[in-house]
Amino acid sequence: MTWLIALIAISLVLNLVFVIMIASLKYSRSAPNAENTDMPAPARSPEMDVAKFYNEQTDNFLKVYGNVIQAFRTKNVNTLLDYQIGTIGLKSGMKALDAGCGVCGPAVYFAQQAGCTIEAITISRVQVEKAKEHIARNGAEDRVFVREGDYHNLEACYPENSFDAIYFLESFGHAKSHEQVLDSAWKVLKPGGVVYIKDLFIKKAALKGMAPGIEKEIQNINSAYHYNVPELNRILDHVRKKGYILSSLKTIDIPLEEFENLTISNDFQELTGINKIENLREYVFPVDFFELKLIKPAIGLASGNSRYFLQNMYFMQIQNWPEKDL
Numbered sequence: 475m476t477w478l479i480a481l482i483a484i485s486l487v488l489n490l491v492f493v494i495m496i497a498s499l500k501y502s503r504s505a506p507n508a509e510n511t512d513m514p515a516p517a518r519s520p521e522m523d524v525a526k527f528y529n530e531q532t533d534n535f536l537k538v539y540g541n542v543i544q545a546f547r548t549k550n551v552n553t554l555l556d557y558q559i560g561t562i563g564l565k566s567g568m569k570a571l572d573a574g575c576g577v578c579g580p581a582v583y584f585a586q587q588a589g590c591t592i593e594a595i596t597i598s599r600v601q602v603e604k605a606k607e608h609i610a611r612n613g614a615e616d617r618v619f620v621r622e623g624d625y626h627n628l629e630a631c632y633p634e635n636s637f638d639a640i641y642f643l644e645s646f647g648h649a650k651s652h653e654q655v656l657d658s659a660w661k662v663l664k665p666g667g668v669v670y671i672k673d674l675f676i677k678k679a680a681l682k683g684m685a686p687g688i689e690k691e692i693q694n695i696n697s698a699y700h701y702n703v704p705e706l707n708r709i710l711d712h713v714r715k716k717g718y719i720l721s722s723l724k725t726i727d728i729p730l731e732e733f734e735n736l737t738i739s740n741d742f743q744e745l746t747g748i749n750k751i752e753n754l755r756e757y758v759f760p761v762d763f764f765e766l767k768l769i770k771p772a773i774g775l776a777s778g779n780s781r782y783f784l785q786n787m788y789f790m791q792i793q794n795w796p797e798k799d800l
């Protein structure tokens with residue numbers, strides 16, 4: 475009997491030792507430990523990745539694209555920029571914000587040709603330095619002002635209601651939250667001011683069988699360029715919910731003989747190896763290029779007779795204005 479009790483006691487002690495050993499092993503794996511190389515790297519925010527991407531790749535972009543980093547463009551890039559002055563509606567005396575400004579190629583051109591003042595923001599420190607050089611080379615220091623910052627949080631950089639126009643030239647699609655960017659733009663835009671977005675959007679599959687190919691290529695773009703290619707209908711839902719007036723939505727109307735045919739992005743892919751198309755036969759072109767123009771409505775009694783009267787009335791109702799005053 476005694477030997478049985480002794481045996482049970484010994485096996486209990488051994489079990490206990492075993493449990494303690496396993497627990498301490500587990501703890502040593504999961505506890506923070508600088509020497510533990512198995513530890514996952516701390517999570518990077520998507521903005522950090524975009525900044526890193528442009529800090530590393532801006533020299534290559536400059537080699538291939540020059541000062542205007544837009545893939546959908548004209549053979550003579552000034553034709554594209556002149557078109558954009560017209561579509562954004564930039565005029566002398568206006569104050570505009572270039573959100574995702576690259577090295578300020580467009581901003582300097584717009585300021586000089588249209589006579590407006592431009593604040594420019596980019597997430598990349600390297601681009602800020604290159605932009606400052608470009609601004610100085612062109613004597614535009616009194617018209618173009620560049621800074622490092624995140625367009626998800628424009629109100630941290632600029633006063634509310636301060637811009638006549640905010641434009642995004644192939645930059646909006648980098649956003650981790652397109653909705654947040656539109657909300658942020660709303661805050662710093664003057665009532666009556668314009669948001670202009672030129673970008674690529676996920677293509678709708680004409681045939682069901684094309685959908686997986688589109689999805690695969692969108693994933694490739696997103697990971698290679700740190701993009702988040704927007705879905706147009708989702709953007710429109712937010713635009714309408716927020717209260718922007720959808721002034722226009724269209725395919726970018728560049729005449730065929732002027733169109734550069736996206737060869738520049740192939741050149742960039744050749745130079746850097748980024749997102750090179752390996753098999754053209756299987757490749758599905760995954761995006762459409764659109765331009766959107768939105769207006770932040772001026773809301774109030776003084777706007778009662780504007781052509782956006784119905785929108786004005788709706789928002790005045792939301793703000794509890796008495797109906798007799800509408």
Ligand SMILES: C[S@@+](CC[C@H](N)C(=O)[O-])C[C@H]1O[C@@H](n2cnc3c(N)ncnc32)[C@H](O)[C@@H]1O
Pocket residue numbers: 521524528541542543544573574575576577578579580595596597598601623624625626642643644645646648649
């Ligand atoms: C394809 S480049 C276009 C540059 C410029 N619009 C042009 O036409 O030359 C995209 C730009 O968006 C900027 N960008 C991306 N995410 C951003 C963010 N969260 N805040 C500010 N800029 C951002 C990048 O730093 C880069 O300058």
